[in-house]
Amino acid sequence: MPYNLAERILVTGGSGFLGSHLCERLLANGAEVLCVDNFFTGTRGNVEHLLDHHRFELLRHDVTFPLYVEVDQIYNLACPASPVHYQHDPVQTTKTSVIGAINMLGLAKRLKVKILQASTSEIYGDPTTHPQSEEYWGNVNPIGPRSCYDEGKRCAETLFFDYRRQHGIPIKVARIFNTYGPRMHPNDGRVVSNFIVQALRGHDITIYGDGLQSRAFCYVDDLIDGLMRLMQSPDEVTGPLNLGNPHEITMRELAELTIELTGSRSKIVHRPLPQDDPRQRQPDISRAHAMLGWAPRTPLRQGLARTITYFEGMLTDSAGRYSQVSSTNPAARGLDLTVPAS
CATH class of the missing domain: 3.90.25.10 (UDP-galactose 4-epimerase, domain 1)
Structure with missing residues (x-):
């Protein structure tokens, strides 16, 4: 999936576990990468090996504030993803999911570019159906200790589809299931x-x-492949699509x-x-397999x-x-x- 060398890709949360792997893969595929992170859970060390790359730029920024840059695509990965981190400051977690989505969607609207939202299997809550398909609406406690993340991500999905309906923005929504691999933080509680x-x-x-x-655990390389396939799929493939290992x-x-x-x-x-x-938590990935030709390997x-x-x-x-x-x-x-x- 090569990129045109002129393409400039924004990755929010780019110094995190998933974000750093995505930045690395995008560079390898020929893109110019703007990595944005506030370093709440991401670390500079995750992207330190990329700092001297002539097509890589690192910007410290919090997505709850507007960002004014020029890019050709946006991957919105910014948000703490483990309970030990997102429960530390639950209000900020909700703001990152909701206000961050609004700011990134506003940027995509202004630039008329495609934007991908890293959603989560947590939108299914404690599921009453097994495995979970994209048609399942979930069983989420809206006021519990995990709600800042679960409901924040659910609201972000709502915003993405409303921006598509109201403004015609090309969107992609990936529901990411448990992912593991190098650069996980040893203190993230996962x-x-x-x-x-x-x-x-x-x-x-x-x-x-x-x-x-x-x-069900998906290795990080497989997950990144799924995200990139989704981003490069035709505009009518919006998702949400489950990405995980069944x-x-x-x-x-x-x-x-x-x-x-x-x-x-x-x-x-x-x-x-x-x-x-x-x-229980297990993805039904039949839709991703049919639409993207993707499955973890x-x-x-x-x-x-x-x-x-x-x-x-x-x-x-x-x-x-x-x-x-x-x-x-x-x-x-x-x-x-x-x-x-x-």
């Missing part, structure tokens, strides 16, 4: 990073509830696989399941091994010992990192 960090340090692996709740696994099975791949002696311990944590065992290698390099000090995580990231300091993520 289950994959939690399990890997605990296993590498030889700590007990914490499972919330009975461990039979299930998720292979389902229980938290207990994931913990056991992590212990096996790390060679850890960690034990599994259980803690109470928090409020509104979904019991990386087996969980292979992707998890790559992710473990990344964390080994991040956590190992010069003496070969696993060090404590330090961070200059404001979202990773002073937070309760026991909150489980979907």
